Amino acid sequence: MAYTIAFFGTKPYDESSFNDKNKEFGFEIRYYKGHLNKNNVLLTQGVDAVCIFVNDVADAEVIRVMAANGVKLLALRCAGFNNVDLNAAAAGITVVRVPAYSPYAVAEYTVALMLSLNRKIPRASWRTKDGNFSLHGLMGFDMHGKTAGIIGTGKIAKILIHILKGFGMNVLAYDLYPDYNFARQEQIVYTSLDELYHNSDIISLHCPLTEETKYLINDYSISKMKDGVMIINTGRGQLIHTNALIEGLKNKKIGSAGLDVYEEESEYFYEDQSDRIIDDDVLARLLSFNNVIVTSHQAFFTHEAMENIAATTLQNIKDFINHKPLLNEVKK
Ligand code: NAI
Numbered sequence: 001m002a003y004t005i006a007f008f009g010t011k012p013y014d015e016s017s018f019n020d021k022n023k024e025f026g027f028e029i030r031y032y033k034g035h036l037n038k039n040n041v042l043l044t045q046g047v048d049a050v051c052i053f054v055n056d057v058a059d060a061e062v063i064r065v066m067a068a069n070g071v072k073l074l075a076l077r078c079a080g081f082n083n084v085d086l087n088a089a090a091a092g093i094t095v096v097r098v099p100a101y102s103p104y105a106v107a108e109y110t111v112a113l114m115l116s117l118n119r120k121i122p123r124a125s126w127r128t129k130d131g132n133f134s135l136h137g138l139m140g141f142d143m144h145g146k147t148a149g150i151i152g153t154g155k156i157a158k159i160l161i162h163i164l165k166g167f168g169m170n171v172l173a174y175d176l177y178p179d180y181n182f183a184r185q186e187q188i189v190y191t192s193l194d195e196l197y198h199n200s201d202i203i204s205l206h207c208p209l210t211e212e213t214k215y216l217i218n219d220y221s222i223s224k225m226k227d228g229v230m231i232i233n234t235g236r237g238q239l240i241h242t243n244a245l246i247e248g249l250k251n252k253k254i255g256s257a258g259l260d261v262y263e264e265e266s267e268y269f270y271e272d273q274s275d276r277i278i279d280d281d282v283l284a285r286l287l288s289f290n291n292v293i294v295t296s297h298q299a300f301f302t303h304e305a306m307e308n309i310a311a312t313t314l315q316n317i318k319d320f321i322n323h324k325p326l327l328n329e330v331k332k
Contacts, residue, residue, distance in 0.1 A: 002028040003321060005075070006047040008036035009056045011270070013306065014077075021310035025318060041065045049073040049317055054080060054297075055266050060088035067092045073320050076330070077313045086332035095330040096316040100155060102305035107159035109299035110204055110234050113258030117230055117293055118143070141201075144168035149200030151193070151216070152207025152235070153179060160204065161186055172196045175207070197224040202232065209236035217241065222248045228255035234299040237263035242282050249289055256291040260299045269296040 007014065010031045022029060030047065034040050036056035044050055044066050050073070052058060058066075058074060063085055066074070074089060076097040089095050116122055119140040127134070148164050150157050153175040161171050171188035178190040196203070203225065207213050217231065217240040231254055233240055242263055248254035262269070264280055278284045286292055316328050 002026065003049070003317070004028045004030065004047045005049045005051055005317065006044050007031045007051045008034065008040075009053045014053075017306040017310045018314070021307065021314055025314045027314065027317065036062060038062055038065070042069075044071050045069045047071060049075055049320075051075045051077055051313060051317075052083075054078050054083065055270065056083060058084040058089070060085045063088040063091075063093060073317060075313050075317050077309050081330050084330070086330065090332050094320060094326070096313075096320065096326055096328045097330050098309050098312040098316075099328055101300050101308045101312075102302055103155040103159050105302040105305045106156045106234055106299040107163060109260065110156075110160050110206075110232055110258075111163050113232050113234070113260065113293060113295075114143075114202060114204075114230065117232075117256040117258050117291065122293065123290060146170070146201040147172060147199055149174070149196040149203040151175075151196070151203065151205050153182065154206060156234075157204075157206035158182060160206070161188060172200055193221070194224060197221055198226070200229065201226060202230040204232040205235040205239045207235060207239070209238050214238050215241040215244075217245065219244045219247070222253060225253065227253060229253070230256045230258070232258040234258075234260040237261040237265055242286065246282070246285055249292065257286075257289075258293045259286070260295045261297055262286070262294065265297060 005027050007029060010033060015031050018029060032040065032043060036050065036052050036058060038061050041062045048071065050066060050071050052074065071093060074084065074093050074095045076084070076095065079097060079099050081095065081097055084095055086095065120138045124138055144167055147170040149172045150161055151174050153161070153173045164171055165186055172191045172195065173183065173188050174191060174193050174196050183190055215238065222244055231245070245254065245257060249257065262283060264283065267280065268283065286294055312328065316326065319326055
């Protein structure tokens with residue numbers, strides 16, 4: 001009998017990339033649109049493995065039912081695992097994940113946000129569709145010669161920095177673990193956070209969300225920044241205290257913001273909410289600024305990244321079945 005996997009929280013694009021890749025693996029896949037939770041976990045009866053994404057819930061109760069149903073493997077098709085109770089899973093379910101999908105996708109998207117905000121392309125496009133060809137309010141600045149401050153210099157930020165150096169920008173970087181070889185090679189400078197805040201025209205966040213980085217961007221850090229600074233966040237929503245950002249935008253300390261992530265995003269992101277009144281006043285205020293771009297956690301979303309997600313997830317499952325070492329196992 002074919003090895004059976006129940007996928008939760010799937011969209012048509014997930015089915016398409018997994019169906020393509022599964023031709024090489026031959027698993028039996030059952031797709032469910034709903035997010036895994038305690039109400040639908042009974043759908044895991046008779047399946048060998050369960051595959052979930054960022055907004056599915058694998059808490060202790062869900063894991064207990066899955067284990068009782070005979071599920072042996074929980075395969076995350078994402079990097080983060082904050083939605084999984086690893087203590088509960090340790091009692092009998094192995095957890096694997098996809099640690100990186102495509103750093104190029106996120107780095108290139110970050111540049112797209114910078115250029116869209118700087119040159120006001122969304123506003124210009126709305127105008128011309130409405131027959132308005134005026135340039136009033138659309139003036140940007142040359143990226144060449146400006147300073148980008150990059151916080152966290154891992155896989156994504158290194159690619160971003162290479163692109164920004166191509167524009168002729170100066171780069172200031174901050175990381176808990178600076179990579180001085182990389183700095184020499186790209187001719188960038190590691191500085192303190194204070195210096196980075198003080199001197200950067202654009203600040204972009206690429207560190208993980210930890211106790212230490214939660215609300216890194218707050219009233220105090222914003223007060224140290226250059227007037228008119230552009231802030232870009234493709235990291236995690238809680239890196240920014242959103243009310244502090246809104247204050248900064250209102251008093252014009254912050255010139256613009258590009259946000260692919262938002263601290264309360266799970267209520268809204270990835271779903272069509274256009275028929276609903278937005279009851280999150282903070283999100284509604286953010287959406288009201290003409291110098292803010294909010295997108296729905298889509299920086300990763302390229303063909304290449306989706307293919308990598310499918311390939312890594314199905315290979316993780318195959319390795320588990322074949323008792324091979326699990327390179328991407330998540331342990332408590
Ligand atoms: P990475 O692990 O390669 O790099 C993270 C870097 O942050 C490391 O160099 C690390 O030393 C540094 N770091 C850790 N703690 C720090 C601190 N307190 N202050 C400064 N730097 C610190 O991660 P990668 O792949 O570059 O991803 C970065 C972040 O991007 C992820 O943590 C994730 O939150 C986000 N992401 C967003 C996606 C999207 O679609 N918007 C997709 C994938 C990742």
